[in-house]
Amino acid sequence: MGDMKMNTVGRPSAPDFDVEATSFRTLLGGRGLLQSEKLIFEWDDYHRTGVDFADIAIDTSDLDGLVRGDDLNLPGLTEPECVRHYVRLSQKNHAIDLALYPLGSCTMKHNPRLNEKMARLSGLGDIHPLQPVSTVQGALALMDSLAHWLKTLTGMPAVALSPKAGAHGELCGLLTIKAAHEAKGQGHRRTVLVPTSAHGTNPATAAFVGYTVKEVAQTADGRVDVADLTSKLGPDVAAIMVTNPNTCGLFERDIVEIARVTHEAGAYFYCDGANFNAIVGRVRPGDLGVDAMHINLHKTFSTPHGGGGPGAGPVVLSEALAAYAPRPWVVSAGQGFDLAEHGEGENAANFGRQKPFGRMCAFHGQMGMYIRALTYMLSHGADGLKKVAEDAVLNANYIKASLSDLMSVPFPEGPCMHEALFDDRWLEGTGVTTLDFAKAMIDEGFHPMTMYFPLVVHGAMLIEPTETESRAEIDRFVAVLRALAGAALDGEVARFKGAPYLAPAKRLDETRAARQPRLTFS
Amino acid sequence: MRYLPLSEADRVSMLDKIGVGSIDDLFVDVPQAARRSGPVDLPMYAGELEVEAQLQAFAAKSVSPSKVPFFVGAGAYRHHIPATVDHIIQRSEFLTSYTPYQPEIAQGTLQVLFEFQTQVARLTGMPVANASLYDGSTAAAEGVLMATRATKRNKAVLSGGLHPHYRETVETLAHAVGIETEACDLAIDDEAEVLNHIDADTACVVVQTPNVFGTATDLTQIAAAAQAAGALLIVVVTEVMSLGLLKSPGEMGADVVAVEGQSIGVPLSFGGPYVGLFAAKEKYLRQMPGRLCGETVDADGERGFVLTLSTREQHIRRDKATSNICTNSGLCALAFSIHMSLLGQEGLKRLAKINYAKAHSLRDRLAAVPGVEVVTPRFFNEFTVKLPKAAAPVVEALAAQGVLGGVPVSRLVADPAFGNHLIVAATETVSDTDMDAFVQALKAVL
Numbered sequence: 025m026g027d028m029k030m031n032t033v034g035r036p037s038a039p040d041f042d043v044e045a046t047s048f049r050t051l052l053g054g055r056g057l058l059q060s061e062k063l064i065f066e067w068d069d070y071h072r073t074g075v076d077f078a079d080i081a082i083d084t085s086d087l088d089g090l091v092r093g094d095d096l097n098l099p100g101l102t103e104p105e106c107v108r109h110y111v112r113l114s115q116k117n118h119a120i121d122l123a124l125y126p127l128g129s130c131t132m133k134h135n136p137r138l139n140e141k142m143a144r145l146s147g148l149g150d151i152h153p154l155q156p157v158s159t160v161q162g163a164l165a166l167m168d169s170l171a172h173w174l175k176t177l178t179g180m181p182a183v184a185l186s187p188k189a190g191a192h193g194e195l196c197g198l199l200t201i202k203a204a205h206e207a208k209g210q211g212h213r214r215t216v217l218v219p220t221s222a223h224g225t226n227p228a229t230a231a232f233v234g235y236t237v238k239e240v241a242q243t244a245d246g247r248v249d250v251a252d253l254t255s256k257l258g259p260d261v262a263a264i265m266v267t268n269p270n271t272c273g274l275f276e277r278d279i280v281e282i283a284r285v286t287h288e289a290g291a292y293f294y295c296d297g298a299n300f301n302a303i304v305g306r307v308r309p310g311d312l313g314v315d316a317m318h319i320n321l322h323k324t325f326s327t328p329h330g331g332g333g334p335g336a337g338p339v340v341l342s343e344a345l346a347a348y349a350p351r352p353w354v355v356s357a358g359q360g361f362d363l364a365e366h367g368e369g370e371n372a373a374n375f376g377r378q379k380p381f382g383r384m385c386a387f388h389g390q391m392g393m394y395i396r397a398l399t400y401m402l403s404h405g406a407d408g409l410k411k412v413a414e415d416a417v418l419n420a421n422y423i424k425a426s427l428s429d430l431m432s433v434p435f436p437e438g439p440c441m442h443e444a445l446f447d448d449r450w451l452e453g454t455g456v457t458t459l460d461f462a463k464a465m466i467d468e469g470f471h472p473m474t475m476y477f478p479l480v481v482h483g484a485m486l487i488e489p490t491e492t493e494s495r496a497e498i499d500r501f502v503a504v505l506r507a508l509a510g511a512a513l514d515g516e517v518a519r520f521k522g523a524p525y526l527a528p529a530k531r532l533d534e535t536r537a538a539r540q541p542r543l544t545f546s
Numbered sequence: 547m548r549y550l551p552l553s554e555a556d557r558v559s560m561l562d563k564i565g566v567g568s569i570d571d572l573f574v575d576v577p578q579a580a581r582r583s584g585p586v587d588l589p590m591y592a593g594e595l596e597v598e599a600q601l602q603a604f605a606a607k608s609v610s611p612s613k614v615p616f617f618v619g620a621g622a623y624r625h626h627i628p629a630t631v632d633h634i635i636q637r638s639e640f641l642t643s644y645t646p647y648q649p650e651i652a653q654g655t656l657q658v659l660f661e662f663q664t665q666v667a668r669l670t671g672m673p674v675a676n677a678s679l680y681d682g683s684t685a686a687a688e689g690v691l692m693a694t695r696a697t698k699r700n701k702a703v704l705s706g707g708l709h710p711h712y713r714e715t716v717e718t719l720a721h722a723v724g725i726e727t728e729a730c731d732l733a734i735d736d737e738a739e740v741l742n743h744i745d746a747d748t749a750c751v752v753v754q755t756p757n758v759f760g761t762a763t764d765l766t767q768i769a770a771a772a773q774a775a776g777a778l779l780i781v782v783v784t785e786v787m788s789l790g791l792l793k794s795p796g797e798m799g800a801d802v803v804a805v806e807g808q809s810i811g812v813p814l815s816f817g818g819p820y821v822g823l824f825a826a827k828e829k830y831l832r833q834m835p836g837r838l839c840g841e842t843v844d845a846d847g848e849r850g851f852v853l854t855l856s857t858r859e860q861h862i863r864r865d866k867a868t869s870n871i872c873t874n875s876g877l878c879a880l881a882f883s884i885h886m887s888l889l890g891q892e893g894l895k896r897l898a899k900i901n902y903a904k905a906h907s908l909r910d911r912l913a914a915v916p917g918v919e920v921v922t923p924r925f926f927n928e929f930t931v932k933l934p935k936a937a938a939p940v941v942e943a944l945a946a947q948g949v950l951g952g953v954p955v956s957r958l959v960a961d962p963a964f965g966n967h968l969i970v971a972a973t974e975t976v977s978d979t980d981m982d983a984f985v986q987a988l989k990a991v992l
Contacts, residue, residue, distance in 0.1 A: 100890015387817025
């Protein structure tokens with residue numbers, strides 16, 4: 025690598041990049057203190073256990089030959105072995121607690137530890153969903169309180185709490201809309217309009233419930249093309265699904281007009297609330313004409329992502345849709361609260377004029393997430409939540425302003441909201457792709473940004489810093505991206521093509537995994 | 547504000563770098579009609595001390611199962627969770643990481659998921675399992691959808707022993723996508739009734755063991771008969787710990803298994819988040835919903851793991867996806883996997899036997915109470931009793947006496963034939979003293 029080009033963009037000077045130096049191998053294949061860790065199934069002895077229960081004798085004659093005959097073949101670890109196994113594995117993960125986690129559209133903000141403590145309180149975290157309602161009044165009051173906060177923050181009159189994730193919320197929202205149409209004799213409406221920039225879950229959910237998905241074009245400035253939308257609205261359209269702020273990180277300026285033409289055509293306006301963090305406490309979706317919107321509690325309201333879940337996706341609903349929300353829900357009953365569950369027998373009175381479309385899951389939803397989200401809301405308050413949106417938007421615009429001289433911005437006009445979108449025009453001719461660039465970020469200590477999404481932008485790089493990053497951390501992130509951009513523009517292709525060099529694993533062969541699926545140990 | 551690191555000086559200089567005068571200039575695209583002058587009408591910022599007091603007040607208004615004799619089950623169960631489980635799931639690298647889409651820096655989560663899938667497959671006796679779904683009920687619903695994709699048939703038959711909330715969840719999702727369902731009448735011990743409802747358009751029959759009344763059923767004959775008619779057998783299990791003692795669904799011939807995994811590692815938490823276990827025969831691999839983790843190698847040839855077969859999923863296939871699911875129950879799957887690793891087959895078998903013994907001891911005691919009839923013939927850690935009067939008021943009266951005595955069937959479904967039925971569970975957490983207190987209280991209120 026001796027013929028490397030000179031640094032031309034003022035990036036910090038670094039030693040010459042030498043791919044050979046990274047080929048150092050330890051004697052037994054480990055990576056320093058980062059331990060290689062075998063699978064629990066590779067332990068020799070399967071007969072140990074890390075719990076102390078007596079091996080009692082029981083009379084199973086009642087069971088009539090139903091006793092398990094096959095060997096379970098499940099290894100047990102003593103506590104020290106177990107702790108070490110999982111701690112070693114944990115060290116191969118990146119996490120928000122380690123650095124800014126710029127995944128656009130995912131809102132990787134700090135997860136307050138008070139939330140965790142509260143979710144474990146006796147009387148909240150350990151109660152059973154089917155205890156008599158007289159013994160869970162505190163839990164029902166908490167759900168009622170959460171509902172009040174969500175309704176007030178969104179300016180919407182009703183909320184269905186039970187959906188278990190954002191996509192589950194979308195499903196709930198569309199089923200509510202379907203039920204409302206059917207109740208009005210409009211069941212023939214079978215089309216859902218979705219902008220090309222939408223999250224994959226939007227068309228997937230609409231198609232899932234049997235709707236035909238039609239795409240709506242985008243304008244040159246990255247917004248919904250209202251003329252195209254209007255031309256596609258008609259007596260067959262059940263709903264539009266629009267994300268606001270949208271997946272390009274932009275506020276839909278014409279959103280009130282979008283709602284108006286949608287309602288005029290007899291359709292409902294479903295808003296994907298994944299990006300609510302940009303406007304929470306500052307803008308109420310109810311004031312924009314939205315009929316239904318899911319709220320990812322694991323994004324805006326800081327419940328932990330947990331390596332991929334569990335999430336929670338309550339759906340706020342307009343007056344027109346409120347009656348069709350799924351059961352169960354909490355009702356005020358005299359001095360306390362009750363649950364509207366199956367709507368028959370002694371429970372019928374709780375249903376009033378509600379006409380629920382059905383049930384989303386066995387119990388009352390993600391209580392563990394409700395507790396965390398309410399704790400977060402109470403901590404911030406109305407003033408703090410407004411500040412959340414403002415700082416999130418400020419941080420994103422600061423990143424955009426700090427990088428736009430090097431990296432190309434597809435929609436440069438005006439401010440972005442909580443995420444800054446770049447494309448790959450600036451990488452043209454360098455031999456470095458968006459994927460390469462993102463993988464090189466790992467070597468510099470950061471998780472990649474969201475890549476190749478939204479689909480409407482070529483080689484998209486979507487960066488969402490969130491409000492919980494300090495100025496110093498953002499400046500560190502910007503410095504890394506500027507340095508990498510400089511290296512890419514200087515032609516240091518090897519730094520990117522082989523990246524990451526310093527991660528717990530090198531690039532993985534995903535094609536092989538899909539061609540010869542090995543999903544269990546054998 | 548303790549969660550917001552920017553200082554006023556930071557904000558001013560950052561606005562300056564952006565080239566705008568105020569924060570409002572960044573919100574210029576918001577329509578005039580939706581702009582607000584001040585905060586919404588909710589309480590203002592509060593310190594940790596104040597917030598903790600408010601949450602404590604909610605907690606104080608509910609009765610913790612740890613404080614009373616506790617026999618509530620019917621789809622969620624109180625079990626002891628080793629301290630190690632909660633400690634490990636709170637490690638930053640597990641708690642605060644995203645979905646492992648960047649496998650080079652997510653091998654921890656991915657290896658856990660691979661181990662989890664293997665544990666689930668072995669526990670259920672099936673060849674393949676996914677990386678978890680939301681809960682047991684949504685797993686059952688996804689199973690029905692998968693069966694219709696696999697068989698190109700459009701009807702599901704649901705047993706009368708299926709948990710009523712599961713039935714409703716399955717019906718909601720199935721009807722939403724245009725699948726017909728036929729539910730058998732509520733029945734304590736008649737999973738085989740599903741066979742009488744199979745026709746040429748039946749994609750699957752959904753049975754549960756132990757069922758909502760606690761009845762355990764050998765499904766071997768039902769599996770063979772359903773499959774002979776071209777329908778898949780979907781086995782639902784709401785008490786995963788039963789698999790430490792009872793014949794596995796795989797051994798009985800299941801095609802698809804949907805399990806609520808809460809009993810291993812996941813706190814009751816008033817109904818969620820839980821963890822849905824989903825396993826199937828290998829031939830349905832590419833029809834499975836949800837995330838799958840697979841083994842591969844990295845550029846150095848080292849073993850590694852990745853999320854795989856994502857061409858089934860919404861972020862690639864959009865409106866052609868097999869399901870709209872975009873999350874698994876990651877942290878609950880981790881908790882399940884840690885607890886399962888601590889138990890091992892030895893611990894699980896022992897624990898299952900203790901559960902069996904506790905419940906049968908309780909059965910003997912309740913059967914001796916005048917007017918109480920035990921109606922579940924074969925069971926694991928849960929059974930149903932028929933009381934001489936309506937069960938719901940009895941449960942309230944028991945609660946007033948400080949005993950949480952089970953779930954009246956009427957809480958789950960309105961069926962006049964079952965108004966006096968009470969579902970009672972006894973796990974390893976129940977002591978002899980608890981059982982005596984239950985018997986005494988029941989005698990007093992009957």
